[in-house]
Amino acid sequence: MTKATPERRKGRQLPTAEELRIWRDFIETTDVLRSRIASRLQSESSLSPGDYAVLLALSEAQERQLRSSELATHIGWERSRLSHHLGRMERRGLIRRQECATDPRGAEVHLTTAGAEAFQRSTYPHLRAIREIFVDALTPDQLRAAGEIAEALRAHLDAPLTE
Numbered sequence: 001m002t003k004a005t006p007e008r009r010k011g012r013q014l015p016t017a018e019e020l021r022i023w024r025d026f027i028e029t030t031d032v033l034r035s036r037i038a039s040r041l042q043s044e045s046s047l048s049p050g051d052y053a054v055l056l057a058l059s060e061a062q063e064r065q066l067r068s069s070e071l072a073t074h075i076g077w078e079r080s081r082l083s084h085h086l087g088r089m090e091r092r093g094l095i096r097r098q099e100c101a102t103d104p105r106g107a108e109v110h111l112t113t114a115g116a117e118a119f120q121r122s123t124y125p126h127l128r129a130i131r132e133i134f135v136d137a138l139t140p141d142q143l144r145a146a147g148e149i150a151e152a153l154r155a156h157l158d159a160p161l162t163e
Contacts, residue, residue: 033134040129045122050085052126055094055119058111065110067100094118 038049053075058064072082089095094115100106
């Protein structure tokens with residue numbers, strides 16, 4: 001494909017049969033990848049992919065804490081979904097929520113020691129699963145191409161909408 005390819009197709013109303021086949025293969029394969037990685041994560045660490053995403057974000061945050069609104073944005077979740085998930089994680093002792101000192105309408109989410117330990121225990125098995133299920137299935141050239149495709153899609157999705 002050339003850089004001009006997306007521009008050439010812009011005027012076309014519907015995808016071709018071949019484009020739809022590629023789309024379905026892409027989506028269905030992505031679903032299977034996510035499901036298998038999630039299953040391995042859950043069985044090897046008792047963490048869900050959502051737990052892992054929250055723990056990863058908090059482990060990388062300054063002072064291992066984030067405002068809940070920042071956390072929601074960071075992991076790409078709606079705030080109501082995050083709130084329910086954080087409640088479950090808090091009951092398991094993985095995180096702690098407290099009122100924000102500078103804004104009583106907001107909450108800060110803190111990574112607990114138990115949460116940090118659970119995240120650490122899960123990281124190696126999770127990364128091994130990614131290697132076995134995704135990376136090892138591809139040649140180095142295919143892996144680079146997958147990265148380029150992901151980058152192009154992300155740039156397209158992050159671009160401002162035009163009418």
